[in-house]
Amino acid sequence: MQRIFLFLYKIRAFLLFVLLEVIAIWMIASNNSQQGAAFFNSSNQFIGAILSAQNDVVEYFSLSSVNKSLVDKNAELLAELEKLRQPADSVFIELDSLLSSTFQFKGAKVINNSLRLTQNHLTINKGSNHGIKQGMGVFNEEGVVGRVKSVSKNYASIISLLHTELLISSKIKSNDVFGSTKWDGKNSKLAKLMYVPRHVVVEVGDKIVTSGYNAVFPEGIPIGTVIEIKPGPETNYLDITIELATDFSKISYVYLVENFQQQELDSLYQSTGVNYEQ
Structure with a gap:
């Protein structure tokens, strides 16, 4: 644990820089409609891609249960x-x-x-x-x-x-x-x-x-x-x-x-x- 703190202390300047950059980007996007729209559109595309990949993974691991339900449904059909x-008789019987x-x-x-x-x-x-x-x-x-x-x-x-x-x-x-x-x-x-x-x-x-x-x-x-x-x-x-x-x-x-x-x-x-x- 002490080594982790020492490592973070050594790169404190870099971490401060990243934090200030994030704050700056957020302020620009919040106070300028054009830049904000571009930022949020890009972030939506990025998040959408992540969610799509996550959904593909979930669907893959759920294929077994899907196949089982399909087999049960086919059995009913x-x-x-x-x-x-059933063969039809020449004369219908009620x-x-x-x-x-x-x-x-x-x-x-x-x-x-x-x-x-x-x-x-x-x-x-x-x-x-x-x-x-x-x-x-x-x-x-x-x-x-x-x-x-x-x-x-x-x-x-x-x-x-x-x-x-x-x-x-x-x-x-x-x-x-x-x-x-x-x-x-x-x-x-x-x-x-x-x-x-x-x-x-x-x-x-x-x-x-x-x-x-x-x-x-x-x-x-x-x-x-x-x-x-x-x-x-x-x-x-x-x-x-x-x-x-x-x-x-x-x-x-x-x-x-x-x-x-x-x-x-x-x-x-x-x-x-x-x-x-x-």
């Missing part, structure tokens, strides 16, 4: 869209207007993700306290991501589409032919569309989407695009390679979809011994 997409939508959507942030394993998983920052349940389908704005495997109070583990044991019930959008999408454990950008018969006409560029023939995903969520078709080796099915719609190396936020009728469908399939893809 997806639920509304699903209501509008009771239909009282039925609620089959699906409900929630948003969450991905906090962990693996890519290099043969059985990859993701972790999200929401769990049972937020209404997340085992078996819910998971997707993002690009396409299918996976399915919820296990849930704790505040977190959930998701089986990634990049998992060699996960099958997704799929269809070719152009002709409604059904199949199953499965990852072969090799390239994280590619997967196989299985069980499509050889007589089916499939073309490069065909879009693959969820079929809606299960209790997990609504119909029409993107899965990928056909990039290669070959005759299957010694089988009656085509060997179809698709490029996945979802870039798993850049997943930040996801949507989770709950089918209110899933438990009923699971019980029905279990009682009849039916095995179906998710």
Whole structure:
């Protein structure tokens, strides 16, 4: 502390000069309208630039909360869209207007993700306290991501589409032919569309989407695009390679979809011994 006082004492003349200059400038600006206007305009521009930079910094650090609110809002809009997409009957039934939508959507942030394993998983920052349940389908704005495997109070583990044991019930959008999408454990950008018969006409560029023939995903969520078709080796099915719609190396936020009728469908399939893809 003594050194600081000694340093200030040594430069006392300079500090006095600066103080007198500030007083002089203030007096000139206060007593002369022309110089005052120029001074205050300049100072306003300087302060405005500082405030603008400060605002940019604040906005940058608030992007996370902004993204979270956008994901939650999009989840609400997806639920509304699903209501509008309910297939219309040829005859209007008044009771239909009282039925609620089959699906409900929630948003969450991905906090962990693996890519290099043969059985990859993701972790999200929401769990049972937020209404997340085992078996819910998971997707993002690009396409299918996976399915919820296990849930704790505040977190959930998701089986990634990049998992060699996960099958997704799929269809070719152009002709409604059904199949199953499965990852072969090799390239994280590619997967196989299985069980499509050889007589089916499939073309490069065909879009693959969820079929809606299960209790997990609504119909029409993107899965990928056909990039290669070959005759299957010694089988009656085509060997179809698709490029996945979802870039798993850049997943930040996801949507989770709950089918209110899933438990009923699971019980029905279990009682009849039916095995179906998710």
